[in-house]
Amino acid sequence: MTNEIVIKTDKLTKRFGDFIATNEISFDVYKGEIFGFLGANGAGKTTAMKMLCGLSTPSSGSATIAGFDIYKQTESIKKNIGYMSQKFSLYEDLTVLENIQFFGGIYGLSDMQLKEKSESLIETLGMKEDAKKLVGSLPLGWKQKLSFSVAILHEPQIVFLDEPTGGVDPVTRRQFWDLIYNAADRGITIFVTTHYMDEAEYCNRVTMMVDGIIKALDTPTKLKQQFSAATMDEVFFELARGAKRKAD
């Protein structure tokens, strides 16, 4: 992790009619940081993430993502980030190799780069035997690891992970975090949401959103001190139990 800021938001707000989904959120995220973005259901996490990915225009406030303006340079933002959600979104009826080549092609990798990248990726994931298998036939844990690797194929500055480990077995869940650490060590910023509170401990810093605002933002250790809590689960409970909004 370095001191270079890759995400900077200032009073970022999104309204839907009278409803303020995210209310003046301000924070900085650093290069190579693992940044946990937590909150109760309906707190406004998804809305915030959509804005940060350049998919939704804010109502007010400002932000730069990977150095690009959140209003005017959304296409440049998209080229410089990766995104992966719990909902599996590779092509099930393409093979592992075809998926890698397809997404690499979309992100503008050259044939040469594609060849190198797909070989090293398949090697790292230990999928040599499975490279020509249809993705649909792989176990969930493998799919999620592959999805993540594809999301960072173009070496983005930031990767957004929306509950990447939901429903994954405990061993694969830990292997997945090995991949996350690895990417962060290479300088890729990780912006991650999760419902597993042990995973909150793996983040450099954690934000807690409640009812559209950021209620807390600090390292897991300091948050636990601040709330005299033994675990992040207790911190979360302390912060979220007063939540008024219980949307999705």
Place this chain on the structure above:
Amino acid sequence: MADVVLNNISKTYNKGEVVAVDDISFSVEKGELFGLIGPDGAGKTSIFRVLTTLILPDSGTASINGFDVVKDFKNIRMNVGYMPGKFSLYQDLSVEENLNFFATIFNTTIEANFDLIKDIYVQIEPFKNRRAGKLSGGMKQKLALCCALIHRPTVLFLDEPTTGVDTVSRKEFWEMLKRLKEQGITILVSTPYMDEATLCERIALMQNGKIMSIDTPQKIIEQYPKPLYAIKSENMSLLLNNLRKIDEVESCNSFGEFHHITFRENIPIENQIHMISLLQKNGQHSQIEIKQVTPTIEDCFIKLMN
């Protein structure tokens, strides 16, 4: 008497290519809160679908309240409640209309069994005229539970009711289950969250269509084969890599702010001293803290997987 009995149930898909449930037998006692714990693909949903008579098993037999899942499916359907993992109510009917619909289908009324759902229903009542499709996740879940209970089932099947739900709502949901259990309803619930296992009376830990262990959470924890230690230092990611290279360390997994480790030999004190001196030798770790801990269900699950 057991309310739910499975004998050697198997279920495959794609002409036998995918084995979802592999020769599983277990039973759930009357009034018991029983949990199927396992990741996606463990076979939990297939078991629910066999028991609720929605699919036929390839082999084996199963019964609910003494009724056979194949021969007596009509009796079973009248007597069980089922909340599928995927929201399956009518999105274009209102909250009240959905509840009324399910009551009517089961030849009863909302009033007849209102005491059973009252605690849950009051929380969604302010939105009773809202279409189900427009409800938030937490409220959909509560409505689905009400609809599954409105005919006062003897057995309630809940397929991953808390998946994707935040930790506060999850705690509330388990409180609701406890109260339902007190009313004498037998509950079979599945979850991928290992920390919820201890809220059940008995659990089956499942992986790839098989049961790896079945017992009370307490007994499963007691069966953990070795002393377990939690260790931390200032650099957790490096610590994990270093620990994996130490011969005496048998297993090492991250668990929140600590790593959990077991040793190959049961001579913990000497091992500990040796290991700590190894870690300190390269000077990369300060403030090493190590202590013996009680295993969690997740520790047990990982051990059983290996």
